[in-house]
Amino acid sequence: MKRSTTLFLKIAIFLIGSIVISLSIFLLPKLANDTTRMFPEYAHLHYPVLIGLYVTTIPFFIAIFQAFKLLNYINNNNAFSELSVTALKYIKFSANTISALYVLGSIFLITQQALHPGIAIIGFIIIFASTIIAVFSAVLEKLLQNAIAIKSENDFIV
Numbered sequence: 001m002k003r004s005t006t007l008f009l010k011i012a013i014f015l016i017g018s019i020v021i022s023l024s025i026f027l028l029p030k031l032a033n034d035t036t037r038m039f040p041e042y043a044h045l046h047y048p049v050l051i052g053l054y055v056t057t058i059p060f061f062i063a064i065f066q067a068f069k070l071l072n073y074i075n076n077n078n079a080f081s082e083l084s085v086t087a088l089k090y091i092k093f094s095a096n097t098i099s100a101l102y103v104l105g106s107i108f109l110i111t112q113q114a115l116h117p118g119i120a121i122i123g124f125i126i127i128f129a130s131t132i133i134a135v136f137s138a139v140l141e142k143l144l145q146n147a148i149a150i151k152s153e154n155d156f157i158v
Contacts, residue, residue, distance in 0.1 A: 006071045013071070017064045024057055042114050049105075056101045063094035063133075080147050088141040095134035102127045 028050065036046045070087040073079055102123050109115035 003075060006075050010068060010071050013064055013068055017061065020057065020060060024054065028053060042112075045109075045112060045114055048108070052101065052105045052108075056098055056105075059094035059097040059101075063091045063098075066090040066094070080144065080151055082148070085141055085144050085148070088137045088144065092134050092137035092141065095130045095137060099127045099130040099134065102130070 032046055032050050036043045066087040070084055070091075073081065073084050073087070078084070106115060106120065106123050106127075109119070
């Protein structure tokens with residue numbers, strides 16, 4: 001694979017990570033404060049929701065870091081290795097964790113009778129996207145394990 005392709009993907013990953021961290025630091029607290037002012041009956045949910053959203057950024061950045069490492073393995077012609085399989089496992093685990101956290105958050109908001117349809121749609125989109133990423137990572141992980149097995153088999157024959 002050309003280095004320009006992986007460079008483009010690294011830049012995209014860096015930009016996505018930068019945008020998420022910027023939104024988490026600057027926009028999310030302001031949005032939470034504004035929402036609390038507009039809907040004082042839900043003020044008791046201010047910190048639980050904010051903490052829940054911040055907790056979901058942890059597996060997100062783990063997945064971003066692992067994707068960056070995977071691109072480095074590809075650059076170094078080390079794509080067919082156990083390191084790549086491990087990176088895909090972490091990405092899969094992180095995506096599953098994000099999905100689970102958003103499902104739990106949705107259930108929590110339903111029990112508090114505070115799940116607005118707009119928030120529900122955004123949450124379900126995130127759950128759906130994370131599930132797709134987890135499934136895709138699992139498929140790539142399995143393919144990579146099979147390719148590594150075939151490669152090591154061929155190395156023994158030759």
